[in-house]
Amino acid sequence: MTGRIAFAFLTLTLLGVHPQLKPANIKAFNGFDLVDKAGNIRKPADFRDRYQALGVYTPVDLNNNTDMHYTYASPGTAEYYRKTGKFADGTVLVKEVFATDHAQMTTGDAHWATSTKVWFVMIKDDKGRYPGNPLWGNGWGWALFKADAPDKQVATNYKKDCLGCHVPAQSTDWVYVQGYPVLKSR
Amino acid sequence: MTGRIAFAFLTLTLLGVHPQLKPANIKAFNGFDLVDKAGNIRKPADFRDRYQALGVYTPVDLNNNTDMHYTYASPGTAEYYRKTGKFADGTVLVKEVFATDHAQMTTGDAHWATSTKVWFVMIKDDKGRYPGNPLWGNGWGWALFKADAPDKQVATNYKKDCLGCHVPAQSTDWVYVQGYPVLKSR
Numbered sequence: 001m002t003g004r005i006a007f008a009f010l011t012l013t014l015l016g017v018h019p020q021l022k023p024a025n026i027k028a029f030n031g032f033d034l035v036d037k038a039g040n041i042r043k044p045a046d047f048r049d050r051y052q053a054l055g056v057y058t059p060v061d062l063n064n065n066t067d068m069h070y071t072y073a074s075p076g077t078a079e080y081y082r083k084t085g086k087f088a089d090g091t092v093l094v095k096e097v098f099a100t101d102h103a104q105m106t107t108g109d110a111h112w113a114t115s116t117k118v119w120f121v122m123i124k125d126d127k128g129r130y131p132g133n134p135l136w137g138n139g140w141g142w143a144l145f146k147a148d149a150p151d152k153q154v155a156t157n158y159k160k161d162c163l164g165c166h167v168p169a170q171s172t173d174w175v176y177v178q179g180y181p182v183l184k185s186r
Numbered sequence: 187m188t189g190r191i192a193f194a195f196l197t198l199t200l201l202g203v204h205p206q207l208k209p210a211n212i213k214a215f216n217g218f219d220l221v222d223k224a225g226n227i228r229k230p231a232d233f234r235d236r237y238q239a240l241g242v243y244t245p246v247d248l249n250n251n252t253d254m255h256y257t258y259a260s261p262g263t264a265e266y267y268r269k270t271g272k273f274a275d276g277t278v279l280v281k282e283v284f285a286t287d288h289a290q291m292t293t294g295d296a297h298w299a300t301s302t303k304v305w306f307v308m309i310k311d312d313k314g315r316y317p318g319n320p321l322w323g324n325g326w327g328w329a330l331f332k333a334d335a336p337d338k339q340v341a342t343n344y345k346k347d348c349l350g351c352h353v354p355a356q357s358t359d360w361v362y363v364q365g366y367p368v369l370k371s372r
Contacts, residue, residue, distance in 0.1 A: 045372070046372040047372075048238075048264070048367065048368040048371070048372050049238065049264055049265060049368060049372045052234075052235065052238075052239070053238070053239030053256075053258075055256075055298065055299055056242040056244075056254065056256070056298070056299070057293070057296045057297065057298050058242075058244045058252065058254070058296065058297045058298075059291070059293040059294035059295060059296045059297070060246060060250055060252070060288075060294060060295050060296075060297060061294050061295070064246055064250075066244065066246070067293070068242065068244070069293070070239075070241075070242070070367075072239075078234070078235055079235060096367075098367065101364075102246075105245070105351075105354065106350065106351045107243070107245040107253070107255070107351070108245030108246060108247050109245060109246050109247070110243045110244065110245045110246075111243065111244045111245070111246060112241065112242070112243050112244075112362070112364065112365025113241055113242070113365060113367055114367075116367070164292065165291070165292045165293070168291065176298070178287075178298065179298030179299060181234060181256075181282075181284065181299055181300075181302075182234035182235060185234070186231070186232040186233075186234050186235050
């Protein structure tokens with residue numbers, strides 16, 4: 001058995017599937033690794049390092065106060081989307097909402113992300129895996145984590161806690177794809 | 187020899203260094219692959235897919251017009267920086283400057299990136315490799331590409347074309363690290 005595992009790795013190497021050279025080709029639509037049998041969702045670890053960034057939305061109010069909403073996706077998400085126009089079953093999206101600071105710089109009054117307020121997590125589910133769980137529906141699992149307890153999922157019903165803000169994006173599978181350049185082009 | 191290679195891969199597997207699970211451990215500080223012998227810099231291909239995002243700055247003017255400046259870094263940059271407080275020799279940074287659009291959403295007047303205006307590229311050089319080239323100095327190579335000719339490097343002198351805007355960030359190796367959450371924490 002040990003020999004077989006080693007052989008498999010050697011084969012990957014000979015095929016040119018060398019991980020250091022082709023991170024873009026890594027496909028890891030394994031979002032259900034974050035879900036238990038009842039449909040409870042955990043936040044992925046180290047997503048700032050491991051996931052690809054789709055893009056950032058910055059809401060600005062009348063006083064130039066802003067939040068910044070960074071959206072990260074599990075590896076391979078953008079490549080799959082560009083090819084198919086869809087999010088793969090098992091895709092994980094994390095929206096990290098940051099407070100901001102700002103200062104006058106050569107480019108203007110520049111705003112940047114500081115501390116995290118909340119994280120929203122979505123996991124693409126083509127199969128309706130958890131029909132009795134109020135955090136699953138409309139093709140996704142939905143979860144919310146707050147900075148004061150980063151590992152505690154606190155949403156109770158996605159229709160109440162999540163879906164409202166996504167209604168304008170219903171035609172693009174509830175995701176605001178227009179703000180994510182990598183979904184259009186590498 | 188074949189057995190040794192296989193054994194090395196098996197060892198990595200047993201140590202938990204599985205490439206599909208830990209792309210963050212990929213180290214690819216190979217920025218000089220983008221540089222010819224004279225010091226001319228090419229823009230990396232597919233960086234939106236292959237690189238990690240460090241973060242985004244959004245300058246806002248008095249009319250709520252914005253650009254968005256996305257900064258991407260070659261794989262492993264953030265992990266190395268968190269451990270050492272430095273950018274590794276060969277690190278590549280790409281700042282992609284986008285025009286924006288905006289609309290009223292549930293979060294406020296939300297701004298997002300649309301088309302690219304320019305790309306700035308920096309390559310970390312600890313060794314002063316190109317002393318006679320006016321695009322290298324202060325520990326970096328500096329380059330500029332514009333949307334109307336995306337593969338044509340158009341900066342002529344980094345002190346004139348690049349450094350001015352970086353002066354406020356001199357103490358952090360000319361990079362605005364405060365706006366990049368992943369440099370502080372995964």
